[in-house]
């Protein structure tokens with residue numbers, strides 16, 4: 001067991017980090033740090049228990065945490081657009097990277113939760129843009 005004190009490189013985890021840690025979605029090194037901190041701190045342990053209870057009661061949703069803290073992530077609307085192939089080349093590339101390479105669990109969760117409704121907006125928008133393309137082709 002190492003006794004290297006974690007304080008400097010090891011800031012106290014935020015609530016969101018603790019939740020992510022419970023979900024095993026933090027990076028491995030950070031996960032080890034948090035585990036270490038939690039073991040040492042009864043205060044953290046009680047925060048963790050509190051968070052667990054809050055989450056079980058449904059007060060803290062994945063989406064809320066994600067919206068406020070995962071700035072590198074994509075909104076549901078953007079992901080839905082990507083699902084409908086409306087992201088555009090650059091954005092689609094970023095999203096694909098984020099989902100498939102980064103394997104962001106938050107966005108994957110949103111991705112998997114995209115409903116029929118999110119995707120059914122497809123047709124209308126697709127038809128609209130298809131019409132525009134046709135028009136552009138015609139004047140070209």
Ligand SMILES: [Zn+2]
Pocket residue numbers: 070072073074098104105106107108
């Ligand atoms: Zn993400």
